Amino acid sequence: MSLPSVLTKFSVLQEGAPLDGASLQGIPREGVVLIDPPLSGETNMAIDEALLRDATPESPVVLRVYRWEQPTLSLGHFQSWDDCRAVPGLSDLPWVRRKTGGGAIVHDQEITYSILIPETRNKSSKGHSELLYRAIHGSAVENLQRLGWDAKLSETCTCSTATNQKEEPFLCFSRRSPVDLIIGTDKIMGSAQRRTSAGLLQHGSLLIRHSPTTPELIGLSELITQFPSKLVQEGFRDDSVGSYNKDMREKGLHDALMERGCEKVVATAPFDQTAWVNFLILVLKKGLSQIVNCRWQDRNLDEHSVFM
């Protein structure tokens, strides 16, 4: 298995076994999961670019899950940095440009993923871009629903065309495409792609909680009020600010819930970054299994996941 050398410097590498059965495309694929510590924007983008640039037909499918060492703005490939001046607070952030398309993301209270599917010699793995979006986001919908969130695909669109692209919101999470993951009216997960002759790179972001930089956006933590448990709802409904709760910001979900006498904390894990990383890897693997048949060897991850 060949991997870009840049990966070994930063990544925890978990190698997958070669497939012993036929894949969905008839092409046996190896798979690796990379879990990175928080890195700079430049480094995060350099790793993903290297994955795609150096991909060969023999390269493994890669799932990479990572965070950012400081709040960083990433622009979609064709976006103009000048446009971020229209959104207060964004122009002060360090920024990078993604190789993938779509809108800008503030990488603060979110978890980022990348998927690399190298081209094979026998058959293109490209297909329609929406297939992979639906596979990944559909998997996230299913797993979030299992946890109690009323997640679904948006099936609505603010999509721009070449003639009205300036009218679309600057931020990815303010846009809607039919395959975006939403809870209520809030977008929680979005993805974008880059395709070359070497393979397909998909970026995506799962919004965990509110960031002060983007006050108009809320994440899974704030949407905890949708849980069916009455106790949880009472514990986290702050009528003065709607779905956002001051206690939760300052004390964390678990402590705030226990102080309010909750008998059963159904959602402690969702506010732990490590747990969310594990959750996201689970989602990605399940979604990707609809496109490419990889068998992953990171069993410890699943056994320790609070979501299983």
Added chain:
Amino acid sequence: MSILPEELRYLESHEWVSVSNETPGIATVGISAFAVAELTDLVFMALPKVGQSVSAGHEFGEVESVKAVSPMYSPVSGTVVEIHSELVNNLESLSVDPYDGGWIMKVQMSDPSELARLLDWTSYKHQCDNA
């Protein structure tokens, strides 16, 4: 003159090339109807610059659709002598007319023999039918 898809040569990556009898050293390049249909709603296209060198099989521009950025590869080598700059503001027209009105660039070919290595319509259509 009308460009017919049956008379074009293609790259496997869905770029077409046309050479007219009037200007035999100039190749007109675009992307096929199949590619436009696969990409769906196009929102951005980055074109090369006039005077820029392009190489057969190498990237000359980019296109974004449904948040997916894809490269466009040149079927021939040479120098860009004209670009269809109006196209970037009218990408919807590609779904109606990816050939005549949808041309992207014209290239002064440095090696016209490269044309012989490209797919003809029958081979290209077979590739698309089995995609």
